[in-house]
Amino acid sequence: MLAQYAVVLVDASGYLFRAYHALPKLTTSKGEATGALIGVLSMLRKLIDETAPAYIGVVFDAPGPTFRDAIYTEYKANRPPMPDELREQLDPLKAIIRAMGLPLIEIPEVEADDVIGTLATRAAQQGLRTLISTGDKDMAQLVDERITLINTMTDSLLDPAGVKTKFGVPPERIIDYLSLMGDSIDNIPGVPKCGPKTAVKWIEHYGDLDGVISHADEIKGKVGENLRAALDQLPLARELTTIKRDVTLDLAPTDLQPSPPDEETLRAWYERIESKRLLATLTEGERQDSASSSDGNGNTLGQSSTNQHALGRSQRPAADYQTILNQAEFDDWLERLRQAELFAFDTETNALDYMRADIVGISVAVDPHQAAYIPLAHDYPGAPDQLNRNQVLNALKPLLEDPERLKLGQNLKFDMSVCARAGITMQGIAHDTMLQSYVLDSTATRHDMDSLAKKYLDQDTIKFETVAGKGAKQLTFNQIPLETAAPYAAEDADVTLRLHQNLWPRIEAIPSLARVYREIEIPLVPVLSRIERTGVRIDSDELGAQSRALAERAAELEERAYAEAGGRFNMGSPKQIGAIFFDQLKLPVVAKTPKGAPSTSEAVLEKLAEDGYALPRLILEHRGVSKLRSTYTDKLPAMVNPQTGRVHTSYHQAVAATGRLSSSDPNLQNIPIRSEAGRRIRRAFIPEPGCRMLAADYSQIELRIMAHLSGDERLLAAFAAGQDIHRATAAEILGLQPEEVTNEQRRSAKAVNFGLIYGMSAFGLARQLGIERQEAQDYVDAYFARYPGVRVFMDKTREQARQDRYVETLFGRRLYLTNIGHSNHQLRSAAERTAINAPMQGTAADIIKRAMIQVDSWIRTEQPPVQMIMQVHDELVFEVAEEAADAVSSHICALMQGAAELAVPLLVEAGIGDNWDEAH
Structure with a gap:
């Protein structure tokens, strides 16, 4: 158990x-x-x-x-x-x-x-x-x-x-037992020739180690001689063993509460160690906001506990779950759904991909501990007759499409997309327990149904692997016998209903959280579903050409690296790299591993490259080129949906702690923008013939939020005047006129502006700018002297966070900071940095979500010739008819700029082009 x-x-x-x-x-x-x-x-x-x-x-x-x-x-x-x-x-x-x-x-x-x-x-x-x-x-x-x-x-x-049973002595005598035997591996002295049987016999006869020592003279034979010879060592053995x-x-x-996983870092590591098994489980983990391989409830495989039937499970109340196989039972439940003020709804499907998943069955619940599963497409040998799938869906369609009939689910975005594939446009999405948990406390737990049931209901749910198996032999839901499939599916609807009854009152008790939930997260669900299903067109031929060019560049970098090293070596081997760096080329040792060996970590490579050493720079560039190939130029063409001809990502609302959206399969957030190779990848994102790409991006939004939250007079004035904020900052700090500021001075000011938001120290600033630490500290001091409101805001925020243990965005979203009062300096400092950054990053996330909702509403109401196809960081990307591009661009910019009222103008910069890179 x-x-x-x-x-x-x-x-x-x-x-x-x-x-x-x-x-x-x-x-x-x-x-x-x-x-x-x-x-x-x-x-x-x-x-x-x-x-x-x-x-x-x-x-x-x-x-x-x-x-x-x-x-x-x-x-x-x-x-x-x-x-x-x-x-x-x-x-x-x-x-x-x-x-x-x-x-x-x-x-x-x-x-x-x-x-x-x-x-x-x-x-x-x-x-x-x-x-x-x-x-x-x-x-x-x-x-x-x-x-x-x-x-x-x-x-x-x-x-x-x-x-x-195993050792022959109870736990309280294990130290005595081990002391008598000694340990050759740890070199702990004991009694020579005293094995487990002898040690047990002595302890049973004399009680404990002290008893054995005090009766050493009574023990006969060679082993007794050995005991007496070892008496002086036994106290030492006991001390070492304890x-x-x-x-x-x-x-x-x-x-020791686990934190949400860093999916992107994990993916990079799993790709580097070439573990397909771990990558496969990570794919399931990233689909918290997508689906389990049957139902989309965020019950991600490998993230929450597996089959606990055989191991013992928490006691759950008796449940009344029905499997609906005849028309009369279905009609009864259909009437119950019509009469209900709110009902839980869940789909079971035969695939993870919302663009390919077909409905296998539907589960519903109206009252706690009562639920029904309606199987529609279980086709294993010997499966019982089931209701006609089309007839059931047609009967449910008026309910599901009625905005006045309120629905509840766990990760309903997946169910909405699956229903759309079946010709049903879901409306009336009132509640989502995944989002309730996320809004209530984004860091308290994972937000899949299994984790929520355990945390809030103290219930171990039936896990998908329990009914479907795992690995290569895992069944799709249509292959699972009803006697095991039905309880699993019905429990999903029941648990979702009971989670709502537990979570929603907690949110309602905090009005600011209720507003975030009602006005931002729930309205965003259908918006994201539409964006995902629209997808984005890519130029596979262009990516193929880029992939070949990257392969040539990688080969060129390898040859140059071999020339620098004086011979061929494995560019992925830290051991070989270390030997070449420090034994052969005598490069300076920047850092050491915990065991004292010179480190060849990425940070070390970057420092050596900054210091002008060619080989580290070549290795870093080679790694970057290889990652672009494996992650994008080779992978994206294989992800094109054959029915739509487009790539369809999955957006996740309940992953990033600050409220930001993330995406996977493909991850659009990590496509590089600063390198030429990264920008070339964006050129492969193209519109349909007769259309153009439109990218609208909030300009310096987090700095504008900082100006609003801090109320600093000089920052407010700079933004109000439409000044280049980095040039204005440099001018303020250096006592210059803006036109006198050099590009290098502007770059330093930009580093300070953004660095302070992310908690950068003077040491970090010095490293970034390549200057002495004291010079960087002087720069920071001068910044705060010119912008005293920023320092006051930061100090007040840290103090408020220590008192409340959370910080809030402008719209009331909370981020809890469990380590803000921690005695460990590193943990406490990290929490303090988060306290400063989270209100700005979280407010920016809230603003772009509000903008997405407003733009989507305009598109559905006015029906202009435009589709919203991507959200990346502070940017929205659209596909728009060529003749309407300029008018649509102006209207979208106005909507985005009106998504929040700040003390400074919200500025949106838009571009139009024949591909994403041109538009951005």
Whole structure:
């Protein structure tokens, strides 16, 4: 019953060595070792799927000596150094774990065991049940009624009875047991020739280690002689073996809440390590706002717990779920839906892609714990007769298209798009539990239905993998027998209804959040559905030509790199790069790895490239070119829908904590804009014949929001006068007239303007501008002296955030800051930077969402010859009839500029062209 554990602690260093020695030695096509890395990630994902913990800590041994080394200089002296191919995998592993949103812990001068022991003990003292994932027998000393071990290699659990069965002694005697035997791997002295049986026999007879020591003279034979010879060493062995439970930590077990994953970073890593399995699960994870492979409820595979039927589940109230197979039952439910003020609605489909998914069945609910599943297209051998799909959809169509009949769902955008494919234009979307959770607290939990049910209803829902299987053998929903499909589908509608009843009163209690929900997030659902289904046309031939050019450029960069290095090498191998950099070329060591080796991280490459070294610059450029090929020029043509001839992305409302939209498949937000190669990719986004591309972009919106929120007189005046804000800032700081400011001075002012919003320090500014730190500090000081309102705003915001533990956008959206009062300086500083940035970034997100709603309303009402086809950062992109382009552009700019009233003008810059790049 793994779901019963609130806290999960992972012995990550143990995971790493076990995976390295137990699993195949995998490498990428570039020669990078990945076997241990992928093994650890697989074990972690499996553990999280099976436990769905509220709190989780992934604990590594910190580099450097520990207190045990100080006690005994020969401690672990027999251990060989970490193999190079394993060491190469350590930093990528940690980066991926952090990107997964998992708290990663390394505490100097103690071992991971001690950190785990301290956290587990504190959790138990708080009444929290803790599961420790480890293969280390030493951890058995921690086991009690609230602390259990799990070995993920064997799926075996160790509770107090299990410890006694496995070792022959209870948990409280494990230290004595281990001290007597010693440990050759850790070089802990014990009693020679004292094995497990002897240790157990002595402890059973004499009670504990002290009893054995005090009766050493009674023990006969050679082993008795060995015991007496080892008496002076046994206290040391006990001290080395004992796991500390009182390590000084700046965090409590309840601080170990997982964060939303960084999907883009994860995708980049998974592509680099060439793991198709991990990429596939990430694709499911990114579809929180798209669909599960059956229903679109955001029940993403690999993100929430898997089959917990076999493992034990939370107790749920008795439910009355019906499977509708005859007309009379359907008619009864149809009448119930007609009479209901609000009903929960959910579709089950045969695909993830909303542009290809067909409806397999429909589930509905009106009252808690009562729901019905209407199967329509289950076609497995022996499937029972089902109601006619077209007749059922035609009967439901008037209800679904009636704006007065209010509907509720979980990620209803997916259902709306699927229904549109079936000829039904859904209206009356009143509530979406995914968005309710997101508006209530964007960082409290993931917003898929399974996670919400666990958090707000304390219910473990039926997981999709439970009914469909997983991997290559996973069934589509039409292949699943009704006896398992129907309860799963009906539960979705029931749980959605009950989540609404739990979440909506919480939102209504905070009027500002209710406004964000009612006026921004819910109205945006149909807008996004329409944009997604419209899609964007791309020029596959142009992308093919670009791909060939990029391949030639990559080959050229490789040859130049080989020439600089004096021979061929694997450009993806940190080990080979390090040898060339530091042994052969004698480049300066910028930073070191935790093990003390010279680092070849991307930050190091960038610094060396900035300092004029050719080879790091060539490697960086090669990586950028290769990423453009794999992510865009090769991939986009394969994503064209054969029916529409266009590419259809998925927009996610409930991912970014600040309220910004994100997108996937393809990710439109990450197409580069600053490089020429990136801009060329935008040239492949083209309109239909007779149309042009129109791009409308908010100009410096976050700086304008800063001026509004801070009320600084000079900033307000600069924007009111229509000045170039970066030139005006440089003029203010340097005491010049705007026309006297050089381009270099303007660039420095721009770095300050944007850097302050994102919490950049003087050190960061110095590095960005290539100047001394004191000069950068002087620049920052001068900025605040000229714009005192900005500093006052920042100071007040930090203080307000410390008091309220959240900040708000101009429209009332909240971002909670759990670490704003944290004793750890790094965590607290990061939260303070977020407190400054989030109101501006979140307000910008709210404004462009409001603009999308207004523009969409105008298009549907007036029906001008234009379609909204993309939203990217602060930009909206349209496809417009050529003859109407100028008039439409003027009207769209006016609508976007009217999306908010600020103390400074909102400026929208629009462009028209034959492709996206020309328009932008």
